[in-house]
Amino acid sequence: MSEPYQYRFILVVRKTRLQELIERFNTWPQARFYLEHNQVDAQDYLDEHDLYQRRIQEAERTLKALGRFQRLERGLLPNYQFSPADIVITIGQDGLVANTLKYLDGQPVIAINPDPGRWDGKLLPFEIGELKGVVTRTLAGRSACKTITFAEAKTNDGQRLLAVNDLFVGPKSHTSARYLLAWNGSQETQSSSGIIISTGFGSTGWFQSILAGALGVAGGEHHPLQGGFAWHECRLQFTVREPFPSRTTGTSLVFGAITPEMPLQLESQMPENGVIFSDGIESDYLTFNSGTVATISLAASQGQLIV
Structure with a gap:
């Protein structure tokens, strides 16, 4: 794996709770009113969303500098045509890792924990600052890998x-x-x-x-x-x-x-x-x-x- 540009990096992301609420209530002010009416801290939703978007942006900058890049929302996974040369990166919770693996055929997955203070991430061994290093090791064939039945x-x-x-x-x-x-x-x-x-x-x-x-x-x-x-x-x-x-x-x-x-x-x-x-x-x-x-x-x- 010594020539990065023969590979493509697929960044798989998911909607945040804030985005899902906006889909449900049409606007953030309406969603915020619903949360606050039920004594739920709306700021927590905002903080989670903002940090997640920053992590996605950081991952995009890192991956675009290393080779060909494609961003993919989780809902598109069932219909997406992966290439044997793809290297897949997920940013999200453990469930996103499982959802992604199901649609692959042996392509390696690098799972990033976007918010270690919020998510335990049993299936998320890396943080965003480690992304460049682990991708480089994967391209060189030096990354450890676990096989999943x-x-x-x-x-x-x-x-x-x-x-x-x-x-x-x-x-x-x-x-x-x-x-x-x-x-x-x-x-x-x-x-x-x-x-x-x-x-x-x-x-x-x-x-x-x-x-x-x-x-x-x-x-x-x-x-x-x-x-x-x-x-x-x-x-x-x-x-x-x-x-x-x-x-x-x-x-x-x-x-x-x-x-x-x-x-x-x-x-x-x-x-x-x-x-x-x-x-x-x-x-x-x-x-x-x-x-x-x-x-x-x-x-x-x-x-x-x-x-």
Whole structure:
């Protein structure tokens, strides 16, 4: 990676809370009135927005001086055509990193924490002052990189969805999901509030809340997967939420590992409102209604996060 101009730097940004409020209320004065009427400090929104814009400007100046540059808003990610030679830089919270990785095919991602005083940034190893140095090291092939295993859902009608953190399979609303689950040579008809399939990258998130709830109900204190598992592991972990035992539905296949040799298969028994979505983005989903069979497995593509 010694010739910078053969590469393109893609800076992925997101809207601030202030920008989202202006979209909702049309103007900042109206949004400010709404906040202050509800005893919320509007100045905090302004401070966050102003600092974020400064960080974006700093990143733009740095990247434009190093090579070809493109700025991309998060909402455009699903339709953007990335090049194999792109180097992607995100400025935002942890969620922006996950959202971005899902649409890449092995391009390296450099994650910048725009406001360390506000965000812990478990997935944001760098601050804006380190950007030039880490880009230079990446171009020279001297940056350390962590590989991230993705989950993939494929259906018998040709739908496909990747997940960086987790997949949810279940009902669109707060009702029961009904499906036939097949895994590790066994199958079972189940009724539950849905299934979570976690990657190693997402195993310290939603997956941990499920484990904590199960331990609390069972009166336990420890589980081998407390703290999650490695990002690069060739495995996923599925958990059935609130399985209901009855004459026709079982609860014996509610927790297990998905490996290349043991995918998970789910056949919907829901006439309507069945969905599969990933990484908490409910608006981008696959339909999972009667007649749909979904296979959950490890994706062929992987993410690359510079650390």
